[in-house]
Amino acid sequence: MKHLKTIGLVLFLLGLITFVSSLFVGSFSIKQSELNTLLNENEKQNLLESFQTEIADKNFASAFEFTNKITSVFSAKNEELKTLQQWDKVMWNSPQEFALPIVKSAAQGSIKNNKTFWLLITIGLCCFGGLIFILPDLNLYKTKGVKNENVFKSSIKSQGIVGIITGAFLISFYILLYWFPSYIVSWVLIVDPISELLSGNPASQWFLYGLLYTLIMLVMGIRMLIKYRGNKYQIFRTISVMFFQTAFAFLIPEILVRLNQPYMDFKNIWPLDYDFFFQWNLDQLIASGGIGIFMLVWGILLFAIAVPVFTYFYGKRWYCSWVCGCGGLAETMGDPFRQLSNKTLKAWKIERISIHSVLVFAVLMTIATLYSYFSGEYQILGVETSSIQKTYGFLIGSAFAGVVGTGFYPLMGNRMWCRFGCPLAGYIGIIQKFKSKFRITTNGGQCISCGNCSTYCEMGIDVRWYAQRGQNIVRSSCVGCGVCSAVCPRGVLKLENGSEIKRVNDNPILIGDKNIQVIHETF
Amino acid sequence: MGEHIVIIGNGIAGITCARYLRKLNHQTQITVVGGETEHFFSRTALMYVYMGHMKFEHTKPYEDWFWKKNNINLVFDWVTKIDTESNQLALKNSTKLNYDKLVLATGSKPNKFGWPGENLHGVQGLYSVQDLELMEKNTANIKKAVVVGGGLIGVEMAEMLHSRGIKVDYLIREDNFWGNVLPKVDGDFIANHLKNDHEINLHFNTELEFIGGDSKQNVTSVFTSHGNEIKCDFVGLTVGVSPNIELVKQTKIETKLGVLVNKKFETNIENIYAIGDCAEFTNPVKGRKPIEQVWYTGRIMGETLAKILCGKNVEYNPGPWFNSAKFFDIEYQTYGVVPNKLEPNQNEFIWKDEKNRRLIHLVFEQETEKFLGINSFGIRLRHEIFDAWLTKGKTINYCLAHFEDANFDPEFYKAFSYDFVDAFNKKFGKSIKVKRKSWLRILNPLAS
Ligand SMILES: Cc1cc2nc3c(=O)[nH]c(=O)nc-3n(C[C@H](O)[C@H](O)[C@H](O)COP(=O)(O)OP(=O)(O)OC[C@H]3O[C@@H](n4cnc5c(N)ncnc54)[C@H](O)[C@@H]3O)c2cc1C
Ligand code: SF4
Ligand code: SF4
Numbered sequence: 009m010k011h012l013k014t015i016g017l018v019l020f021l022l023g024l025i026t027f028v029s030s031l032f033v034g035s036f037s038i039k040q041s042e043l044n045t046l047l048n049e050n051e052k053q054n055l056l057e058s059f060q061t062e063i064a065d066k067n068f069a070s071a072f073e074f075t076n077k078i079t080s081v082f083s084a085k086n087e088e089l090k091t092l093q094q095w096d097k098v099m100w101n102s103p104q105e106f107a108l109p110i111v112k113s114a115a116q117g118s119i120k121n122n123k124t125f126w127l128l129i130t131i132g133l134c135c136f137g138g139l140i141f142i143l144p145d146l147n148l149y150k151t152k153g154v155k156n157e158n159v160f161k162s163s164i165k166s167q168g169i170v171g172i173i174t175g176a177f178l179i180s181f182y183i184l185l186y187w188f189p190s191y192i193v194s195w196v197l198i199v200d201p202i203s204e205l206l207s208g209n210p211a212s213q214w215f216l217y218g219l220l221y222t223l224i225m226l227v228m229g230i231r232m233l234i235k236y237r238g239n240k241y242q243i244f245r246t247i248s249v250m251f252f253q254t255a256f257a258f259l260i261p262e263i264l265v266r267l268n269q270p271y272m273d274f275k276n277i278w279p280l281d282y283d284f285f286f287q288w289n290l291d292q293l294i295a296s297g298g299i300g301i302f303m304l305v306w307g308i309l310l311f312a313i314a315v316p317v318f319t320y321f322y323g324k325r326w327y328c329s330w331v332c333g334c335g336g337l338a339e340t341m342g343d344p345f346r347q348l349s350n351k352t353l354k355a356w357k358i359e360r361i362s363i364h365s366v367l368v369f370a371v372l373m374t375i376a377t378l379y380s381y382f383s384g385e386y387q388i389l390g391v392e393t394s395s396i397q398k399t400y401g402f403l404i405g406s407a408f409a410g411v412v413g414t415g416f417y418p419l420m421g422n423r424m425w426c427r428f429g430c431p432l433a434g435y436i437g438i439i440q441k442f443k444s445k446f447r448i449t450t451n452g453g454q455c456i457s458c459g460n461c462s463t464y465c466e467m468g469i470d471v472r473w474y475a476q477r478g479q480n481i482v483r484s485s486c487v488g489c490g491v492c493s494a495v496c497p498r499g500v501l502k503l504e505n506g507s508e509i510k511r512v513n514d515n516p517i518l519i520g521d522k523n524i525q526v527i528h529e530t531f
Numbered sequence: 532m533g534e535h536i537v538i539i540g541n542g543i544a545g546i547t548c549a550r551y552l553r554k555l556n557h558q559t560q561i562t563v564v565g566g567e568t569e570h571f572f573s574r575t576a577l578m579y580v581y582m583g584h585m586k587f588e589h590t591k592p593y594e595d596w597f598w599k600k601n602n603i604n605l606v607f608d609w610v611t612k613i614d615t616e617s618n619q620l621a622l623k624n625s626t627k628l629n630y631d632k633l634v635l636a637t638g639s640k641p642n643k644f645g646w647p648g649e650n651l652h653g654v655q656g657l658y659s660v661q662d663l664e665l666m667e668k669n670t671a672n673i674k675k676a677v678v679v680g681g682g683l684i685g686v687e688m689a690e691m692l693h694s695r696g697i698k699v700d701y702l703i704r705e706d707n708f709w710g711n712v713l714p715k716v717d718g719d720f721i722a723n724h725l726k727n728d729h730e731i732n733l734h735f736n737t738e739l740e741f742i743g744g745d746s747k748q749n750v751t752s753v754f755t756s757h758g759n760e761i762k763c764d765f766v767g768l769t770v771g772v773s774p775n776i777e778l779v780k781q782t783k784i785e786t787k788l789g790v791l792v793n794k795k796f797e798t799n800i801e802n803i804y805a806i807g808d809c810a811e812f813t814n815p816v817k818g819r820k821p822i823e824q825v826w827y828t829g830r831i832m833g834e835t836l837a838k839i840l841c842g843k844n845v846e847y848n849p850g851p852w853f854n855s856a857k858f859f860d861i862e863y864q865t866y867g868v869v870p871n872k873l874e875p876n877q878n879e880f881i882w883k884d885e886k887n888r889r890l891i892h893l894v895f896e897q898e899t900e901k902f903l904g905i906n907s908f909g910i911r912l913r914h915e916i917f918d919a920w921l922t923k924g925k926t927i928n929y930c931l932a933h934f935e936d937a938n939f940d941p942e943f944y945k946a947f948s949y950d951f952v953d954a955f956n957k958k959f960g961k962s963i964k965v966k967r968k969s970w971l972r973i974l975n976p977l978a979s
Contacts, residue, residue, distance in 0.1 A: 151728050153860030157694045158583035167585075238860075347585075352594060406639070417692050451939055452914025454855050454864070455880035456544070456826045458576035463589045472592055493941050497857040499864055499911030502939050507970045521831045522848040523838070 009144040016144075019137030027130035030194040036118030038110060040064045046110055054085050054097060066459035068114075075111055079103035088444040095326040097488055101230075107190040108213065112197065119197050120323050126198045131220070135227050142231045152238025154462070154494050156347075159283025164418060165344050167221045171418040179415035186406040189213040206262040209276065215262075221337060222258040226250055228340035235343070241490045241503070249336030252402020257333045270296050272303050275331050280432035284407060285377050286397065311435075319439040327436060334425055337414065338466065339489060342422025346466035349421035355468055359428050359485065366404055367434035373400045400514035404429065423466040427485055437484030444507040445486065449473060452519035455500045461492035475500050478514035533558030536840060537620065537630035539610050539778070541565030543573065543805025547833025547841075555841040561602070561794055562628065564620070566609035567659050570595055575826055578665050578687045582694045583706060587660070589880060591731050593711050613782050615800050632840060635779060635790055635798075635805040636833070637825055637879075639772035641684075648742030654766040656903055657688055666767075673697060673764035677753045679739045681708050683856050685769035686721075689731055689857050692767070700732045701725070702753070714871050716881055717906050720890050723856045729859050742766055770778035772824060774809040776869030787811055789822050794846040795835045797950035803838075806832035817869065818848060851921035852904075853914060859889055866917035867904030869894050877903065880958065884909075891951055895927040902930045909945065911939035919976035928963050935968040936976075967972075 043059055044052070058081050069075035082103045089098045099106070119126050149155055163170035184192050196216050205213035205218075212217075229250040236242030255273045265271055270292050278284040284307050293300035318326040328335040349355075373396050379391040380386060387393065411424025426433050440446060448471070455478075461471035467485045471492045474481045483499075493501040517524050536552060538545040541563045542590040551562050562648070565571075576590040596607050597600045602841045606628070612621035613633070613799070620628040638710075641656025653669050655662060671798050676692045678685050681703030689699045705711065707718030725731040733793050774789030785791045785799045789811030796804040805831040831849050838845050855864045869892055873879055875899065882891045889909035895902050903923050905917065916937040920930055930937075934948035948965050956963055972978075 035903040038888075151724075156582075156584045160586050161583040233586060239941050246942060289565045436626045448963040450941075451911070452918065453827055453830075453853065454914050456575040457592045458579060458853075459573060459585060459592065460579060463585050470734075476592060490941060495860065498855045499939060501864050502911070507974060510974050514751060518830070519914050520827055520850050521834065522850045523835055523845045 009148050012144045013141050013148075015139050016140030016142070020134050020141060021135055021137070023133030023135075027134065030119060030126060030130055030198065031192060032070060033194060034071075034115050034119050036068040036071060036111060036114040037066060038064060042111070042113055048398055049107075050097060051099060054089070055081060057174050058085065060447050071111055071115075071191055071193050074114060075104070075107045078107040078190075095440055103189055103499070108193065108196075111190040111193045114194060116167060117489055119194050122233055123198055123201050126194075127201065130198060131223065135223055138227045139230065142227070142234065144232075145234050146237075149312045149337065153235060154238070156460075156495065159344075159347055159453075165347070167348060167419060171345075172441065175415060175418040178283035178417065179260050179411055182406075182411040184414050185213055186410060190218075192412070203262075205266040206259070206296075208348055209265065214395050218258050218322055221333070223255050225253045225336055225340045228343070228519070229336075229380060231385070232275055232340050232343055236354050236491075236494055239490070242416060242494060245325075245490070246339065249332070253333050253336050254314045269299055270303060273333075274303075274335070276305065276429050277315065277327070277432055278333075279311070279367065279374065279435065280334070280430055281307070281429070282370055282373070282400060283379070284399075285374050287377070287381055306484075311432075311499055315432075315436055316443075319446075320444050321446075323444050323488050323503075324436045324440040324484075324486065325446070325503070326434070328426060328433060328487035329489045332432075334409070334413065334430065335423075335487060336420040337475070338417075338426060342414075342466070345422045347463050349423065349427070349466050349468035351462050351465070351468050351470050353470075359468070362428045363430065363437070363485075365432040366429050366433040369400060369404065370431040373397060404431075421466055421468070423468075423487070424488060427467050433485075440486070441482065443483035445502065445508055446513070447506065448474075448486065448493070449502045449504055449506070450478055450480055450516070451498075451500045451520075453503065454479060458496055458497060460495045461501060462499060464491050464495045466491070471501065478513075478518040480511060480513055481514050532794060533560055535560040535562065535629065536632045536634065537628060538563045538634040538636055539565075539620070539636055540636035540807070541568070541571050541605065542636060542638050542811075542829065543571075544638075544829035545634065545832045546571045548634055548636065548806060549603050551834075551837030552599070553603055554716075555905060560604070561841075562604040562630075563711070564606040564610055564622065564628070566607070566623070567661070569605065569607040570598070572660070572818070574659060576656075577657070577660070578691050581663060581666065581691045597715070602783050610778060613778060613781055613784075613802065615784065616801070631802065633803045635784075635803065635809055635828075635834065636807045637753070637775045637778065637809045640774055640807040642771045643768060643769065644770065645679060645742055648738055648744055648906060649768065651742055651744040651750045651900060652748050652764075654742055654763060654768065656768045657684055658772065669764050670695065670697060675917075676764045676765040676767065678767040678769060679701060679760055680768065680770035681705060681710065682712075682769060682771060684772075686856075686858050688769055689725070690729075692765070693729055693859075697765070698730075698732070700734065700763065701909040702734050702737045702755060704736070704738050704938040706736050710731070710871060712871060712899060713906070714869065714873075714879075715892065716890055717869075717881075719909065720883065720908060721861065721863075724859060724861055724888060725884075732799065749824045752794045759849050767785040772808070772810065774822065776809055779809075791847075793904065794848075795839050795901060796832065796847065804836055807808045812847075815972070817850060819849065819852070827853070850918055852959070853917070861908050862911065864907045865905065866910050866912065867902070867921045869904040869906045880955050882954055884947070884950075889949075893927065893930075900926045902927045913937045913939045913973070915974050915975065923977065928961065930952075932966050933972065936973050938968070961966045 017302055043064055062081060086099055100332060160166045196211050196213055199211045199216050199219050203209060203215045211295055229246050232246045233243055257273050261271045261273055283289055293304045376388045376393045376396050379388050408429045409425050416424045454476040457472055457476045459472050461475060465471050466489060467487055469483050469486055471481060488503055490503050493503055533565055536559055545563055549561050552559055552561055555704055570591050572590040573592060579585045580587050608625050610620050611623050618630050620871055622628060641658045655669060656667055657666060675698045677700045678689050679702045686809055689701055692699050707715045708722045709718055713903050726733055731952055740754045740756055743752045750766055752760050753766055754760050761776040776786050779786055784803060789809050790798055790799055790805035791813050792805050792810050793813060796806050799803055808824045813823045835845055835847055851867050853866045876896060877894055878897045880893045892906040894904045902920055931952050935946060952965050
């Protein structure tokens, strides 16, 4: 069984190496006629001339070289137009975004001609190897207990060198994905067949991301199911996040597109879904008639009604550990890193400032957006709405949620985004703290202060602090993952939705000492 | 400046006492001397450090700034002498320390029984951080180990060794596992788990005769009371602990096995008290042992003494007994008293689900049917409920009917009580019906 695991690991690494190498495979050249179809009128006027001499029918050895050529021509032209103050001709999209479709259709060689084959030896091999690595655990560990053996002796799981390399890899991936998509055109090509199968369209970098995200969640979800197979709460919620990612985040939106409907992830909720109220989205929804209006109403009902009601009955967990995609990734791919969260009081202080600032930022941005939408003004209080949106999108949407949120899994734990950044988590957390039936009940005097719970709390909650004084855990950040309860060796913690009475016990009684009751009476 | 209270020992007992002293009184000057580690850590978590579940950092229940902020003075040093005449302590590395009141919370030390070879390299007990570090060294790259002593620390050591792929032979003096505490059925249940699920080689009714070593003083094998030789590279001696009172023995403070105290933790010397593992009650609380060596009692004693020192009129008054442990994958909780051999006026009910590794063992009074205690393996139970049932002297019928209130397993658990109450009804010709869980009862367990 151990050998099988090794084989799985080798296959996975081979897949990963081919995946990375594929970025350097193939050459690029584009015909004049293709350029004609890819550029819009303005772009043609601006660029066609230079493209004819510098790009068309020339051969480029790599996507990087080719992209750099296109973006330099593009930017030079833009500079020129700006100095000439020809504002109507300036191209406002980012050079990288602009380059992607051109680079994609210019690709030549093995990948372009054998997409399915490449799909199998890269992403396919990674999934297969991953499963071969994971499945033997079923047999290796006969009993169903949670095994955290050697977590802090493993380099990848304890911020060792392998962990740092993994973090660097993930961070690079996000930087490429968000800001240099045309560098990773090979990857986008590889997943074309699946995109065409689902939506009928060729893949974009976002489709690539969605597919990888879903596959990772499924494979690592299986790992999670095996690891926590003695615990039904863990089994059910893991299946739940796997389902919501696959169906709601990945398949349904693609199918909607195939049916010529607006793209929508029905479980993504404002303000996490920060562009829900952006002009383009509202316009698109309203233009799509009945179904668009339904989507609009649905989106509003989710944050206005569903969030408070569900959170009242079940706590934050109904979303963060059962439905959410960010949470889902954190609980599957991120599970091996949960112990890396910072448990200090200082981190808690920073967390409260940071998450609520993002919430305020998101709300203000949305107010500005709606103000502009209804008034038609481009500015609010002298600030351009679009620049507020851009700043939010860059800082929070991409840098925080993506690069830091996931890239930092192996460096600072798997819920960086959920804990310090997610505005929706901030909003749900306030409800959980002040108006909810959810709590983690502490089992009388049974805590031995061992610290397993705190160590494995991905939100950095010092669970032991409460448990050892017999106090229930009612914290706005608790996502109800249930892992503290699963790893506690003494059966001290239970997540439950009880009555609001006695939920918060500020003067906890440690059971086992009859004096304490006496003292309480004499107070 | 208030009076100066010095506590020797920064374990759970000493530290709890210091924390509550500070909570109840802002004036007292509090000093805690501890030689093992600079900061309080959880001894119960040592095994998890060895197994890589945690780093040592994680075993510290309070961040390092906590002590200064709460004005609790920590001295990282060993006390070498207590002078009860001049109220003064001598320390190994620092200057002398004067006290107004002294609290002894020096804990335990592992037993050794003078076996030939017990001082060879690779033979050790497990109690302190230093023991753990030694064990780390002694077990690097070894293949075979012997653990001696069928108690809680022994089984932890077996699990630790097993987690590194080391083959474990486990010598147990009794004819069942943890025989001086667990009834045979329960002990056998755990033994099966160790044998079948984790390939631990158990030797019952077997004692250690002597330990053999080579010319370099390294352990090579143990010889058992049956005359067998077991080859090994490491021997874990976990044959119980006894109060750590070397320091006290040179003084006028009275000791027997531990430091003798009354229920107010007072020793024979006026301003000196003892709590935790090192204390021995001259008149123990009814139904309890004179020396209690568990985490929970250390904590309760620490809190109670703090109140006494702050002038409250209380004494050691623990509620019904409870404890818990984990044997490899099987969690164990106990409430009340389940003796290893039934007393004449007692009856019992045992329900076992081997496949899912669960066992419930209930004991009640034969005539009155008063519920006396429960051992639960693989099922988590609510402490508060059992505490209330035991305090109020509920009958076994009542407890079984309301068993769902007491379940503490993670959500979506299977409700076993229906199964075992059925079995109970059959065995005793009863017709108890399990009631649905009620939050009202759970939140007011003493009301009904
Ligand atoms: C491996 C292991 C696992 C355990 N698991 C459990 C469990 O799961 N549940 C449970 O209930 N109990 C458990 N116990 C028992 C529990 O840890 C003890 O009952 C408890 O720690 C006793 O607390 P204490 O404060 O009395 O003493 P200790 O924790 O022993 O603290 C006393 C401290 O005083 C120091 N000291 C002693 N003499 C001096 C001196 N002269 N100068 C300075 N410092 C001194 C010692 O070095 C020590 O650090 C376990 C014990 C061990 C060893
Ligand atoms: S894991 Fe359990 S026993 Fe350990 S500190 Fe947390 S609540 Fe207490
Ligand atoms: S407190 Fe427990 S349930 Fe809540 S986030 Fe932390 S580990 Fe998960």
